Amino acid sequence: MEWKKEVRILAWVAGFFLFAYFMPVGTERFNNALLEAFELTKWYAREHVLLCLIPAFFIAGVIAVFVSQGAVIKYFGAKAAKWKAYLVASLSGTILAVCSCTILPLFSSIHKRGAGLGPAIAFLYSGPAINILAIILTARILGFDLGLARIIGAVVFSIVIGIIMSLLYRKEEKERADKMDFPDIKEERPVWKTVFHFFVLVLILVFVNWGKPDTTEGFMFWVWAHKWHITAFFGLMFVYSLIKILGLKPLYVVLAAVPVVITAFIFPGQPVIPFVIAVLGLTILTMATPGEPREWLYETWGFTKQIMPLLAAGVLIAGFLLGTANGEGIIPNEWISALVGGNSLFSNFFASIFGAFMYFATLTEIPIIQGLLNNGMGQGPALALLLAGPALSLPNMLVIRSVIGTQKTVVYVILVSIMATISGLIYGSIA
DSSP states (O other), X not given: OHHHHHHHHHHHHHHHHHHHHHOOTTSHHHHHHHHHHHHHHHHHIIIIIIIIIHHHHHHHHHHHHHSOHHHHHHHHSTTSOHHHHHHHHHHGGGGOOOOTTTHHHHHHHHHXXXXXXXXXXXXXXXXXXXXXXXXXXXXXXXXXXXXXXXXXXXXXXXXXXXXXXXXXXXXXXXXXXXXXXOOOOOOSSOHHHHHHHHHHHHHHHHHHTOOOOSSSSSHHHHHHHTHHHHHHHHHHHHHHHHHXXXXXXXXXXXXXXXXXXXXXXXXXXXXXXHHHHHHHHHHHHHHHSTTHHHHHHHHHHHHHHHHHHHHHHHHHHXXXXXXXXXXXXXXXXXXXXXXXXXXXXXXXXXXXXXHHHSOOOTTTHHHHHHHHHHTTBOHHHHHHHHHHTTTOOHHHHHHHHHHHOHHHHHHHHHHHHHHHHHHHHHHHHHO
């Protein structure tokens, strides 16, 4: 068996040598693709990590520590009422303005706590696919019909894919459920307290990432214009939660909050600075407080260690292959536009595959699809891309694989691609 190991090492060495030897360094497209890879990574780090992923990691930590395993199993477990589990999971995305990467720590957390594979997959898909901001903007920018088709497709998708996954792995899920067959345990903390703490963090995540609409009037614009004031209000609610629900010492919480308030006044046009100060203060507070607060930080850090390296690698690869919204990767944009015109089986399938591998941050899929529609993209492929793109990405796949394994990840990606293709064909034929 030792020689097989040596052959694998030789294959890796030979592969790297051939890659280095024939690397087309100096050609315009290759150099530009490298720049696009780093440009996408830079944009991701500046626009997405601090305001999206960090709150999502802390929310995942809340699920892991403050939500009992019995509660997760009760509502999402393999023995839970199917209609309730799938209904909650499929509609959960309406409260989370998240993308295919931000949903990952939440998915990982509920799966770790014992959620059944089917409901967990439904939650994984619905989170980025039907967040309320994306649905509203899709209807307003791309048309009401496409927005409605996205809602119906996403909800049905999440349930059907979850059910298929649970059926395919029912024996494995039964064994897992038997191991987690815990008796009902009375919660030490009232449910409303856990819900309050959880939703305060969720609302902070939603409003700090509230995107600027294409209009200067109406409710959406008003919320965007005041989003940091709204976030500050929920920040005060979070301070209350830290003191009254988690039991942190009021003096320490106030001392941590003071620098946040001061920097908010010193840097009124740079709200990210007080936000980062708030995260640092929360980290120090939870580290210094034994018990649940410290466990919360440890779980948050655990999800960060598991997910961030894979995301970074995936974003780099996606940028190199496909570029950013404003530039090309190694694959020319003209090829993509030419491949998604009309409503053929191939154009819909290609749109779903392209969407599955390209990274879309929350709401960025809408201007990209608008541009593709303006360049001849068919309505069917547009829906296929809307249903596959926000829910999947190359970085997303790498992390999902680390949670549920290679085989289940491949099956999940195939199911999403097939169902997006079918939906695109149906919609394209009647649009």
